Amino acid sequence: MSVNIDPKDLIIAPGSNQKSAIYVREQKGKYQRIRRGIAMFLMTLFVVLPWIEIGGHSAIYLDLANRQMHVFGSTLYPQDFPVVAGLFMVAAFALFFVTTWLGRVWCGFLCPQTHWLFMFFWLEEKIEGSRNKRIKLDKQKMNGEKFVKKSLKHTSWIVVAFLTATTFISYFMPPLELYTSIVDGSLGGLAWFWIVFFAVCTWGNAGFLKEKMCLHMCPYARFQSAMFDKDTLLVGYDATRGEDRGRRRRKDDHKAMGLGDCVDCNLCVDVCPTGIDIRHGLQYECINCGACVDACDQTMSQFNYPKGLISFTSEHELKGGKTHLFRAKIIGYGIACILIFAAMAGYWFTRSDVELNILRDRNVLYRINNDDLIENSYQLKLLNKAPQARSFSIRATGIDGIQSSLTKTFAIDSGEMSSQVITLTADPVNLPRRVLPIEFIISDMETGEVLIKHESRFYSE
DSSP states (O other): OOOOOOTTTOOOOSSOOOOSSOOOOOOOSHHHHHHHHHHHHHHHHHHHGGGOEETTEESEEEETTTTEEEETTEEEOGGGHHHHHHHHHHHHHHHHHHHHHHSSHIIIIIOHHHHHHHHHHHHHHHHHOSHHHHHHHHHSOOOHHHHHHHHHHHHHHHHHHHHHHHHHHTTTSOHHHHHHHHHHTOOOHHHHHHHHHHHHHHHHIIIIITHHIIIIIOTHHHHGGGTOOTTOOEEEEOHHHHOSOOOOOTTSOTTTTTOOSOOOOOHHHHTOTTOOOGGGOOOTTOOOOOHHHHHHHHHHHHTTOOSOSEEEEOHHHHTTOOOOOOOHHHHHHHHHHHHHHHHHHHHHHHOOSEEEEEEEOSSOSOEEOTTSOEEEEEEEEEEEOSSSOEEEEEEEESSTTOEESOOSOEEEOTTOEEEEEEEEEEOGGGOOSSEEEEEEEEEETTTOOEEEEEEEEEEOO
């Protein structure tokens, strides 16, 4: 990580607190209530959205077979890729903006891996007991009690993983059809493959890999240093106030004993999902979940010490300075988010329900027919992105007396593409130059509204 701490400000303890197995202690407090509230909201949204029907489809439905994406009543096609690209760009710059300001708040409070990890921790706590009981259980030899508890724990994990996988698949398949097919046994092999695949991934990630996903596999922890500065808010330990650390009784005068406020209870390590000791300084393994902050505040209250020995702070504040909110980097990321979002919104609100692509005949620029008239051939591909079938008419302008071989109207179903071959014919008398601009005009037959205009070229001898 690029954030450096002056050795005078922090006492770096020798060795590492990282263990081969991490037993996380359950912790309550302000930041854990915030994290649980966000988790409940996001998980509820994740489960409910496929069941909300808008415009005949789920609120978010990815129809891969027809190459369509239905999002809250709007349908996106491959031709609408700029919208999807713009959305990812806005998300990326928003992530940069938030990270520069609030550190790894995404990892601690929004990341799905974190929410499922804490959910699995909670199930493990309820079945196997507290941290000390789990350590004791893992040390003892296999017996009836251990077998039952381990079986119940993994069964609960597998049930959660299966429900997670089926919910995810319901974004690609209507949920009622999915669950009905599962119950009556008619679900296809391909769907079962993906359900099992995602269930195994969920079970493996949250149940076995756990913190290793954050420490070794997630790229976000690695490139975050490019966004951090000395004013970024992150979880930090006030070594000036806390050292020298040491155990004491509640009634002891720790100042007279030459001790700081840290009672060396080690709770900040016990509750950390990645198993680090925040008192060793800032570390890339910290996901800013705030569990150590709540644990330390709890201990400080029990000893009647001021809270905030471990807190969301900045490097400047750790050194006795003041955090500056408005910085060039934050302002730059914010402006980039606004500009990209504005461009994406502008494209979205000006996009047409009709997509037209015109290809000229590549074999022959022009032909002279039996009436000594000049002919040019084109292939028109018309996509109807409206939610209903529509009838269209096509005409060409730009040359006096130009005639089209396509005089009849034609209908296109919603989401369908029609390919039409059209031949334009013009009198050489009306062709003062070898290349003249023309314009194809697509109109709605019911309303007469001109939907799209497309320029092309007409060639002659």
